Amino acid sequence: MPADVIRAANLVKTYKVKGKPDFRAVDDLSFEVAPGESFGLLGPNGAGKSTTMKMVGAVSTRTSGELEILGLDPNRYGPEIRSRLGVVPQDDNLDGELNARENLYVYGRYFGMPGRECARKAEELLAFAQLEEKAKNKVDQLSGGMKRRLTIARGLINDPRILLLDEPTTGLDPQARHILWDRLFRLKERGTTLVLTTHYMDEAEQLCDRLIVVDKGRIMAQGTPSSLIREHSSREVLELRFGSSRNEHVAPQLAGIGDRVEVLPDRILIYASDGEAALDRVTAAGLQPITSLVRRSSLEDVFLRLTGRSLIE
Structure with missing residues (x-):
């Protein structure tokens, strides 16, 4: 495996806009993420964070530049990369027809995992997310914080090398945010590489070993939270x-x-x-x-x- 699990160099993503010049959502981003690191993309809405995450997650092709995920080019090896990633989207997209346990079990089957392994992993992840008592509850019966924890648990069903989290605590109350942070700290301690986008500065300071500050698709600064504060404030x-x-x-x-x-x-x-x-x-x-x-x-x-x-x- 390469020293860096993610490497981006001069990464660009443009979109066609009828009657106007192409829109650059991501404009010349370069960064690396080491194994086991918690890496953040910090910036306001529309900064290009989610677009970058889609390219890293191998669901959106780049326009130009270089990108390697786990040593592979996502434009060529999308399925192989996606099989090794866990993804927590900005909006919970759990299946409302299923209960908490079934959401995990069915998702595991999408990865081709045997039924017995899916069942074992579902119980393990329900415990990790502190949702054992809600295992038989339908999604609509769960609070916002519980749904978010279940979504994170689902993203771990395939034992991913990298977990991508897009705005993980948006819309949660302070107590739910702190519970979620605790779960993510535990993942860091296990050695899981975390890549997260956020516009909450306290979240970035709490969770990120290192981050880039992005605005209008460009990197404004990068470093550890403490070094950025010392340098710029x-x-x-x-x-x-x-x-x-x-x-x-x-x-x-x-x-x-x-x-x-x-x-x-x-x-x-x-x-x-x-x-x-x-x-x-x-x-x-x-x-x-x-x-x-x-x-x-x-x-x-x-x-x-x-x-x-x-x-x-």
């Missing part, structure tokens, strides 16, 4: 709210406080090594925000610095 951020009608008016009076000031529609961000000291300077200048918050920098701040836009639009 300050240690802390002071968030101030003076009211949506006053933020832009107050912003010029904050010049020189901290390393950088960003004005958003609902708040002002002051980037500084010491957020509390920055807040003291704000109040010493006679300015009284409606609310203030000091927090550590996040990948959201990295994206804002690189693109001038928020991750979640």
Whole structure:
């Protein structure tokens, strides 16, 4: 097997648009993913994350560039690659006519697994997903978090070398997200390679060993979450709210406080090594925000610095 389980070089995907120039959904992406690594594609909706995942998953051909999955070209060896992958799509596409156990069993049969092996694997994965007590429940009787865990369990039925997760926790409440994160941490500990797309910066920081920040189909930055924050942001951020009608008016009076000031529609961000000291300077200048918050920098701040836009639009 190659050292990298995924290798992309100058990857491009274009779509024909009637009466207009071709649309480049993915524009010259280059990255590698090592065995057992948790690798993330971070960016807003429409950044090209899902399109990249479809090419990696060997269900969409690339327009140009190079791509190898487990040492194979997906344009030539799609079925062989797909047999070694697990896929968790953005939307749960479970069979509503079947119960939880049957969803796993039937999916295993699609891979040509013997019935006895499917049954054994289904029980193992129900336990992994903490769904043993829901094994006989139809899909419609499951909560959103349970459906998501079942979808992940289904993607593991063939013992994949790589698990692709497209926006794994979109629409879930905080408790369900943390339960799902715990299941994914366990997969990492087993040595499963994870590749996930997300527009949640906290999810990327929690799950990813390394990631690329993508916008409009291009890589804006890449590295570990901590290295990207160190390189592109300050240690802390002071968030101030003076009211949506006053933020832009107050912003010029904050010049020189901290390393950088960003004005958003609902708040002002002051980037500084010491957020509390920055807040003291704000109040010493006679300015009284409606609310203030000091927090550590996040990948959201990295994206804002690189693109001038928020991750979640």
